[in-house]
Amino acid sequence: MTDTSAMKLAVVGAGGRMGQTLIRAIQAIDGAVLAGAIERPGSPHIGQDAGEIAGVGHLGIPVTDDALSVFVGVEGVLDFTAPAATVAFAELAAQARIVHVIGTTGCSPEDDAKIRAAARHAAIVKSGNMSLGVNLLGVLVKQAAKALGADDFDIEILEMHHKHKVDAPSGTALLLGEAAVAGRNISLADHSVRVRDGHTGPRENGTIGFASLRGGSVVGDHSVILAGPGERITLSHHAEDRTIFARGAVKAALWGKGRKPGLYSMLDVLGLNT
Numbered sequence: 001m002t003d004t005s006a007m008k009l010a011v012v013g014a015g016g017r018m019g020q021t022l023i024r025a026i027q028a029i030d031g032a033v034l035a036g037a038i039e040r041p042g043s044p045h046i047g048q049d050a051g052e053i054a055g056v057g058h059l060g061i062p063v064t065d066d067a068l069s070v071f072v073g074v075e076g077v078l079d080f081t082a083p084a085a086t087v088a089f090a091e092l093a094a095q096a097r098i099v100h101v102i103g104t105t106g107c108s109p110e111d112d113a114k115i116r117a118a119a120r121h122a123a124i125v126k127s128g129n130m131s132l133g134v135n136l137l138g139v140l141v142k143q144a145a146k147a148l149g150a151d152d153f154d155i156e157i158l159e160m161h162h163k164h165k166v167d168a169p170s171g172t173a174l175l176l177g178e179a180a181v182a183g184r185n186i187s188l189a190d191h192s193v194r195v196r197d198g199h200t201g202p203r204e205n206g207t208i209g210f211a212s213l214r215g216g217s218v219v220g221d222h223s224v225i226l227a228g229p230g231e232r233i234t235l236s237h238h239a240e241d242r243t244i245f246a247r248g249a250v251k252a253a254l255w256g257k258g259r260k261p262g263l264y265s266m267l268d269v270l271g272l273n274t
């Protein structure tokens with residue numbers, strides 16, 4: 001039977017890896033229902049049924065490129081697309097006053113400023129990683145970075161993803177870097193080392209190093225290494241299935257329903273924002 005109280009959600013980038021996973025996740029979660037699916041103009045998916053694209057059978061939701069006409073009829077939008085698209089969707093979601101859940105990574109500071117502006121009109125939940133495990137890992141990284149001083153312990157963040165990923169470092173690696181600097185009361189912009197090549201000289205104390213690997217079908221592996229004199233602590237997360245991100249995104253939308261405008265994170269959704 002149809003649950004008439006279920007939150008109506010739209011998925012943008014419906015044909016993508018995460019778009020398809022989100023459509024399947026919505027089907028499996030009580031309290032949410034798919035009510036719209038969007039792809040970019042010219043996409044071969046336009047006109048196809050969202051359920052058929054995602055492999056869950058016919059849902060009667062045709063994919064369209066007319067985002068605003070969908071947004072006015074839904075309560076939330078799940079967005080794992082690309083930075084330029086996400087900025088445009090944030091403006092439309094703000095006009096429609098609906099919850100915007102943003103998983104898109106690789107946003108520039110200018111993109112983030114536009115997303116912050118949109119959050120003055122609607123609730124936005126944005127995170128480089130929507131999984132419970134990574135957000136808990138961030139809390140642990142903050143504690144470890146605080147407990148182990150920068151003079152003794154160097155922090156390096158290693159990530160590996162599938163060969164199709166287009167941004168580096170990953171959004172998760174940056175999230176974990178932010179957690180580490182929060183533990184040390186410093187800023188990431190002033191302390192991150194994102195590339196090493198050639199004669200780099202010795203490592204500067206207090207910096208956070210990033211390394212990115214790409215290959216095959218890896219869903220997402222992250223390790224934060226705290227390397228000290230004579231010992232090394234490694235805190236890791238391994239994503240085995242994209243469902244963990246999709247479940248988190250639906251949870252974020254349900255949490256955001258009726259919430260006042262603002263820019264929120266998964267730490268807020270999960271009650272981990274200490």
Ligand SMILES: NC(=O)C1=CN([C@@H]2O[C@H](COP(=O)(O)OP(=O)(O)OC[C@H]3O[C@@H](n4cnc5c(N)ncnc54)[C@H](OP(=O)(O)O)[C@@H]3O)[C@@H](O)[C@H]2O)C=CC1
Pocket residue numbers: 012013014015016017018019038039040041043080081082084085102103104105106127128129130131171245
């Ligand atoms: N925060 C998190 O937990 C997670 C974040 N991500 C992030 O999500 C994003 C997407 O990842 P993934 O699904 O693997 O990538 P895909 O390339 O598989 O999917 C992106 C989809 O968005 C579509 N798209 C691009 N521009 C537009 C537009 N203007 N309007 C509508 N649709 C558009 C693409 O269409 P087309 O291919 O035709 O261009 C594609 O279908 C990445 O930034 C990734 O890092 C991924 C997993 C978890």
Ligand SMILES: O=C(O)C1=N[C@H](C(=O)O)C[C@H](O)C1
Pocket residue numbers: 105128129161165169170171172173219220221239
């Ligand atoms: O592009 C991906 O696939 C992923 N992107 C996110 C990131 O950039 O951290 C989250 C996850 O690791 C998968």
